[in-house]
Amino acid sequence: xxxxYEGKWRPDDVSAFTRDGQNVSFAxxxxxxxxxxxxxxxxxxxxxxxxxxxxxCPWSHRALITRQLKGLxxxxxxxxxxxxxxxxxxxxxxxGEYSDPILNASxxxxxxxxxxxxxxxxxxxxxxxxxxxxxxVSNDSGSIARMFNNHFNCLAAIGGVDFxxxxxxxxxxxxxxxxxxxxxxxxxxxxxxxxxxDFDIAFDSLFCALDRLEEQLSQSRYxxxxxxxxxxxxxxxxxxxxxxxxxxxxxxNLRRIVDYPNLWGYTCDLYQTEGLQETIDLDxxxxxxxxxxxxxxxxxxxxxxPLIDFNSPHQRHLLGSK
Ligand SMILES: N[C@@H](CCC(=O)N[C@@H](CS)C(=O)NCC(=O)O)C(=O)O
Numbered sequence: 001x002x003x004x005y006e007g008k009w010r011p012d013d014v015s016a017f018t019r020d021g022q023n024v025s026f027a028x029x030x031x032x033x034x035x036x037x038x039x040x041x042x043x044x045x046x047x048x049x050x051x052x053x054x055x056x057c058p059w060s061h062r063a064l065i066t067r068q069l070k071g072l073x074x075x076x077x078x079x080x081x082x083x084x085x086x087x088x089x090x091x092x093x094x095x096g097e098y099s100d101p102i103l104n105a106s107x108x109x110x111x112x113x114x115x116x117x118x119x120x121x122x123x124x125x126x127x128x129x130x131x132x133x134x135x136x137v138s139n140d141s142g143s144i145a146r147m148f149n150n151h152f153n154c155l156a157a158i159g160g161v162d163f164x165x166x167x168x169x170x171x172x173x174x175x176x177x178x179x180x181x182x183x184x185x186x187x188x189x190x191x192x193x194x195x196x197x198d199f200d201i202a203f204d205s206l207f208c209a210l211d212r213l214e215e216q217l218s219q220s221r222y223x224x225x226x227x228x229x230x231x232x233x234x235x236x237x238x239x240x241x242x243x244x245x246x247x248x249x250x251x252x253n254l255r256r257i258v259d260y261p262n263l264w265g266y267t268c269d270l271y272q273t274e275g276l277q278e279t280i281d282l283d284x285x286x287x288x289x290x291x292x293x294x295x296x297x298x299x300x301x302x303x304x305x306p307l308i309d310f311n312s313p314h315q316r317h318l319l320g321s322k
Contacts (some may be wrong), residue, residue, distance in 0.1 A: 032137040056288030058237035059141040066145040075083030083288025173232040182209035217262040265314035
């Protein structure tokens, strides 16, 4: 995977920025905030921002979900990248669903070097783009989701939804970190393990965390009680992808999510949240993952299965709070 080095695309990895099996790090590079108030560098304004996402990416998905469920679809534009990676990383089609109507760019790295002509680092999705200042506000999915939740309420079409209530902030941050490290990055540690020992450590750690969360979800409908909070939207994108992608393609195959009664019911419950399915294209997601990983392994086949019914009935609403 290439990266930008002083504003120029380099197809080769630069070791300081690569991930290895032990130390997968997904650090971001732009850390601006959209804030209320005229003096803010990035003020809250309708049609000023665009979210650049990829359908394969679970980090993109958490930002996309928050945009959708807060009712910001007409406030923050959405630009999707091709669910595939090329020589120059994430790219846009010339026309159609995966083109870039805002900047007409052909690769995502063009946005990074437009924002900072000397940028050195990974070129990742999602990003929040400020159309007025022609720069990246943030390329950290957690911050983008938090901005959508906390700072766009005056423009949100759906009122009363709060995935980050003040009284739960500490627990939310703690659980976000746990899920980020043990689940989100944990899955990628399995993919990127450099040898058997690294893989075994990553694999055991991942399934140990899934066991813990399975237990936690036997007590309450959502991770922190009877209302959905941020960590649920960090966890869900991985659960949605698990049996189709990570189980086979990433060798995360101790158990499938359908084998865990609570995790499976919870996944279906969240999947059936009103409006959520607007954020999902299961075919594009699978095609994207297989195309990317197959090209590294010299394979071309995309499996047809598995058949999974995320609309299966569940009884999660019968569970109360913790
Ligand atoms: N810290 C970032 C990480 C996002 C991330 O790792 N995105 C992956 C796609 S799933 C990516 O764009 N990788 C490209 C690269 O690493 O060069 C976030 O939370 O938003």
